[in-house]
Amino acid sequence: MKLFILSKNPETYFSSRDMKLFRQKATEVVVLTAGFTKDKEVLLANNKPCLVALDPDYSHWQFGKKEIDLISRLKVVSLQTSSSDWVNQAYLKKKKIRLVYIENVFANAVAEWLVMSSLILLRRVPLMIKSAFQQEDYTQNAFLELEGKTVGILGLGRIGTRTAEKFVGLGAKVIYWSRRTRDKRFSYKDIDEILYQSDVLIIALAKNSQTTKLINNLNYDLLKPTSIVLSAETTFINQMKLQNLLNRNEIYGYAWEREGIDVKFTSYKGNAWITPQYAWFTQEALSRGNDEWKRLILQELG
Numbered sequence: 001m002k003l004f005i006l007s008k009n010p011e012t013y014f015s016s017r018d019m020k021l022f023r024q025k026a027t028e029v030v031v032l033t034a035g036f037t038k039d040k041e042v043l044l045a046n047n048k049p050c051l052v053a054l055d056p057d058y059s060h061w062q063f064g065k066k067e068i069d070l071i072s073r074l075k076v077v078s079l080q081t082s083s084s085d086w087v088n089q090a091y092l093k094k095k096k097i098r099l100v101y102i103e104n105v106f107a108n109a110v111a112e113w114l115v116m117s118s119l120i121l122l123r124r125v126p127l128m129i130k131s132a133f134q135q136e137d138y139t140q141n142a143f144l145e146l147e148g149k150t151v152g153i154l155g156l157g158r159i160g161t162r163t164a165e166k167f168v169g170l171g172a173k174v175i176y177w178s179r180r181t182r183d184k185r186f187s188y189k190d191i192d193e194i195l196y197q198s199d200v201l202i203i204a205l206a207k208n209s210q211t212t213k214l215i216n217n218l219n220y221d222l223l224k225p226t227s228i229v230l231s232a233e234t235t236f237i238n239q240m241k242l243q244n245l246l247n248r249n250e251i252y253g254y255a256w257e258r259e260g261i262d263v264k265f266t267s268y269k270g271n272a273w274i275t276p277q278y279a280w281f282t283q284e285a286l287s288r289g290n291d292e293w294k295r296l297i298l299q300e301l302g
Helices: 016-025 036-044 089-094 107-122 125-130 158-169 191-197 209-216 239-247 283-301
Strands: 002-006 028-032 050-054 074-079 098-101 150-154 173-177 200-203 228-231 253-257 272-275
Touching: 002 016, 016 028, 016 283, 028 036, 050 283, 074 283, 089 098, 098 283, 107 125, 107 158, 107 200, 107 228, 107 253, 107 272, 107 283, 125 272, 150 158, 150 191, 158 173, 158 200, 173 191, 239 253, 239 272
Parallel strands: 002 028, 002 050, 050 074, 074 098, 150 173, 150 200, 200 228, 228 253, 253 272
Antiparallel strands: none
16 A cells, blocks of 8 residues: 655654655655645545555644545545544545544643643642732632542543543542443542532543533533633633633632633633643653554554
8 A cells, every 4th residue: 555644744753764664564655745735736646545644734634525535546544643523534434434543642641731730720820820929818718739629520531531540649539420431440420410529620521512512511500619620622611601600709710721822821810721732742642642653554554
């Protein structure tokens, strides 16, 4: 099978040794770096069954019918990411094109970020930053500790499970809701009970139409005034709703990874921890991701 590597920075992912191994496995290896608009003639002219190793930055995180139809004799797509909601999977399935992507390499990084963000909110670090670390009188609203708190997790997949394990290790009690998964190490509750009991609410659901509807219908009014809310998925948090609750002192704080690079931390009032999408971004996770992507490509080449 012919291999197309579509990446603006292929040297970031593949060493000369990796490329040598690809050439041993594939009938031909073609590296394209300019993007679909400029590379389309090469892709349309392809006359051999091919596997496309796709870096999402190459296509600006878009891989729909238009892009798919630019690649002649496409048989397999291997993504450099664990996220696939930017891919038209229904169209790939219709055309009987196989889709593979890396899994279980970012869970630890995201789980650590969620724990860190929880501690930041419980100690009201956003308020310290906004006051330029001036000494203030917090006697009327002292900080909170994590140990002994109840952490409610919606979704017990890879990220949810790893997050639960870390919170238990820090002395918290974990309760959870999941559509399919059951884990006797933690206590299963229904969703409203999760919201009512949680001191720390973690949304760790995989994004799809069902879970999006579920999140949109969450009864945030059940939350405690001392509770904090965090999400492992940027688009799974009703930021405006949470900001309004925070403004009315009906929650203690929330964390949100904002899409884009124009994050203005100080424009969000109160104990709100607003950051770019860095939860997954560690050297270790990147290394695991690169190794897994290479393994998937070689596996598909046979």
